[in-house]
Amino acid sequence: MSDANGTNDDTESDDDFDTGLLEEELRQAAAVLDPLPPALLQSAVDAYALHDLDARVAELTFDSLVDALPVRGATDAPRLLTFTAGEVMLDVEVTEQGLIGQVLPPGPVRVELLGGPQPAAALTADDMGRFTAGTAPSGPFALRLRTGDDVVVTEWLRV
Amino acid sequence: MRTGSVPSAAYHDVPYTRGGTVERSEIGALVRSAVDGDAAAWKAIVEGLGPLVWSVVRAHRLSDADAHEVYQTVWFRFAQHLGRLREPEKAGSWLASTARHECLKVYRNARRLMLTDDPHVLDRVSEDGSPEQSLLEAEEAAAQSERVRRLWQEFEELGERCRQLLRVLIASPPPSYQEVSAALDIAVGSIGPLRQRCLRRLRARLESRGAA
Known part of the structure; x- marks a missing residue:
């Protein structure tokens, strides 16, 4: 050598x-x-299950981390995210306490929180398309919205 | 004596081809197969380009926890966008660029930023006995292992720009310059000359420590 x-x-x-x-x-x-840790390699192999041709992807169109001016001294400001898929918009606010969101246009919707290829957790949503989760996502997450036959999944992200 | 050739031409003579076991020309076909439901094609993509994503993440000096989550996020998003990639043959650049953006978000999220001067990177040799390590230990004497450590240490102490560039370049299989460009947002044409400079600097450091 x-x-x-x-x-x-x-x-x-x-x-x-x-x-x-x-x-x-x-x-x-x-x-x-x-x-590259073998467990990470495996998690990427397993991620194939997340490949879903039927769902529309809601792209991240606003992220307070990138698009907003930092608030001086605010060390735990909420992370504000907006996702867009055609006419559907989704505003999400993530804090250390959890996650709240609003689907637009407002209306009944089923919302699930995905954390990976494992089964999703259903979130509580009201008839106006508002939903909450009691804990903040740890690690990568995505939200899956179902209205009628329409399925929308937000871009994978971590906060 | 330096010849008159332009430095940017220097890398053309690098004595191996870049874009190793998964031929980069096959990536487009693999992506299309994976879209059609071929799990083996997906696995081949992950095995061919996973090390590149890892290198980009490691080039950005995140904490281990952040590095792992960024790595996963990149692949989750890639799986999600699989059928929508405009240029499937450029999947490597897509992954590298997505990894870079996620790393930069970690920087912005200052609360989570932890500079890892990572003394434990060096300890990892003893922590997890990877197959490569056992192989190395078996085949080479302790002196060789010591040389690898010293090489790595000098590499870690290079200037940030050189350390970043080299960390991406030494992914295995070696990335294309398009992928390196996407990973670090630098012009393809400047990668060759920068690479030469950084490797020369590393060699000089090794020599000055008497490691040669």
Whole structure:
């Protein structure tokens, strides 16, 4: 391995060769010292179950973390999110206490909180499309809305 | 003696091809198969591009908890968008760019930002005995292991820009320059020259420590 540093020719191509070897050596070091954890690899394999051709994706169109001016001194300001799928809009507010949301246009809706490929948790929703969850999502989450035959899932996100 | 060649041409001579076990040209076909319900194609995508996503996340110095969640979020979102990708053959760039954006959100969320100067990265050798490690230990002497540690330590102490670039470049299989560009938001044309500079700097550090 010491030949990565053993030559002192300073032509371009030898320099390229040396850096190429060094990069490869570094790649091997990364594979040993900072590998992709097998559990994470598996969770990505399992994520295939989240592939759902029938649901429409509601894109994140507003995120207070990115789109709003920071509030000075407000260390636990709620995270405000807006998702949009065609005519359907969804406003969500996440705090440490939990999550509240409003589906627009207002109306009866069934809402589920997804945390991964595992089964979703149904949230309480009223006839005006308002819903709440008593705990904040930990880790990646998405919301699935059902109105009649229409299914909308928000873009996966973490807060 | 430096020849007159332009530095940007330097990387063309790198003695291996980038875009390893899953041929990048096959990614588009794999994505289409996965959309059609082929779970094996999905697995091949994950195995081919998972290390790239991991490298992008690790390049951004998040806490382990954040790194793991960002990694998952990226793949969950990719699964969700699978059938809607405009350019399936560029799935690697999509993943790299999504990972970058999620990492930047962690930075913004200052409460959660924890700079990991990560002394325990070095300890991981003893913490989890990965197959690579056992292989390494078995095949090479302790001196070699020590060299790997020292190499990694010098790498960790490089300037932030070099450390980030190299961490993405050393994903296995090696990413394409388009993917690196998406991962770090730098121009494709500047990656080669920067790579040369950073590797030369790393080598100089190793030599000055007598590690050569």
